[in-house]
Amino acid sequence: MEIISRVPELRERLHNVSNIAFVPTMGNLHAGHISLMEQARQHGDCIVASIFVNPLQFGANEDLASYPRTLAEDCRKLYAAGVDVVFTPNEADLYPQPQTVIVQAPPIAGELCGAYRPGHFDGVATIVLKLFNLLQPQAALFGNKDFQQLFIIREMVRQLNVPVAIVAGETVREADGLAMSSRNGYLRPEQRVEAPRLFKALQQVVKTVRDGRRDFKAIETQTMQYLTMMGWIVDYIEVRSADTLAAAAANDRNLVVLGAARLGKTRLIDNIEFCVPQLN
Template identity: 45%
Template sequence: MQTLRDLGQLRSALVALRAGGHTVALVPTMGALHAGHLALIEAAKDRADRVVATIFVNPLQFGAGEDLDRYPRQEKADARALEQAGCDLLWMPTADQMYPDGFATTVSVDGLSKRWEGTARPGHFDGVATVVTKLLTAVRPDIALFGEKDFQQLAVIRRLAADLNLGAEIVGAPTVRDADGLALSSRNAYLSDDDRARAVCLPRALERAAEEIADGAPVDHALDHARHALTDAGFSVVDYVALVDEATLEPVTEPAGQMRLIAAATIGGTRLIDNLAVRVSN
């Protein structure tokens, strides 16, 4: 596996990777890799001839008071894991390469960015859209893979890539979970043992709400039950629990079509997000 930091070297390396008509898949990450990231690498290997991963902790998507400074960083361990997983090239740009002096352009995706995480974390998706645009234009992959755990992010990136004709197929990979159901996340490292034990209430509350909705319960009742389950488990803040249309992310009150239960809540100072597909019989 090649490991590069310089953009000029990246361009030359990509020419070599594509030699002979090879296709390229991109897996962007912020590092602190876990099994979910490595599952993306495996999925990328199934879909393309060559796999490029990136590690960049993007300052633009962190708001004031968020965890940019303490976000876990473990570049050497991450590089080893990627090489063992079969990644062909790792690009780890520096902040001054991504955002040099005088950088003044940001990308904003209207509509999909406004609710949910967009309300809880103002400016977050502008930072995501900007860095993903830069990564996609630098690598020019045939396909780019993102985890479904950040479902709103995935929807925003799909819209972004389509609107700007960035040329990459955007693929969502299923959420990878621990044995007890908690979605894998780099931020899970912040949880104390007690908070980790209680955090599993988040996926369980979503599962119960999905069952209630599938059984015909009113949506608002199912969502209320989920919120109460989270507060009863010790979540100090519940930013949202909602049933939304998968394409538009607009709230759904009468279940139909492809839907997602989405949630964000804080336990022990750690903010967790999760989502679950919901299907009902017509």
């Protein structure tokens, strides 16, 4: 495995490589990331991972400075997963001058998580497009846990004619159902015990809808009230079309329920895709 930090060396290393599968990360890797690395082998001959904490996607009061950086341990995990190249740039490598050209994400970027993190998805889209241009991968893998991010990246690639296949990796969970996340390490012990409740609440939404209810707003409100009663600060619980991310209609069959809520200062997100039978 090669660890490369500078852009010229990366370009030289990949110059004659024709089948790259790319997994972009911000580091502090967990089993969910590693599952993407393993899946990447099905989509390319050269597996490239990046580790870069992207300042463009953090708001003024978010955790850019404190975001966990565990490069040595991350590289050990990537080596064990069979990654060929790890790109570890610093900010000056990717932003040698102020980034005044920003990718404007589609309007859905202002909803769901985007309503609480303004500009976040513009920053995500900008760094992903920069990395695509640098690496020229044939495929790129992203976790399904960040469903809205995955949707926006797919739209960017489709609308800007970027020749990269976007592959989704399934959400990897702890034994108690908590979706793996680099931010789970922020949870205090008692919060970690409580954290799986978000996934369980989403599971209950799925069951309720599959049982025949279509009053989505009422279901969302009831779920938010329940989590609030249990001590959570809820940003949203919403049922959306899995195909368009528009608000779910009564005749939609492919759905996703998405949630974001906080325990203390730790913000957790999760989602479940599901299908419902055709209404008569």
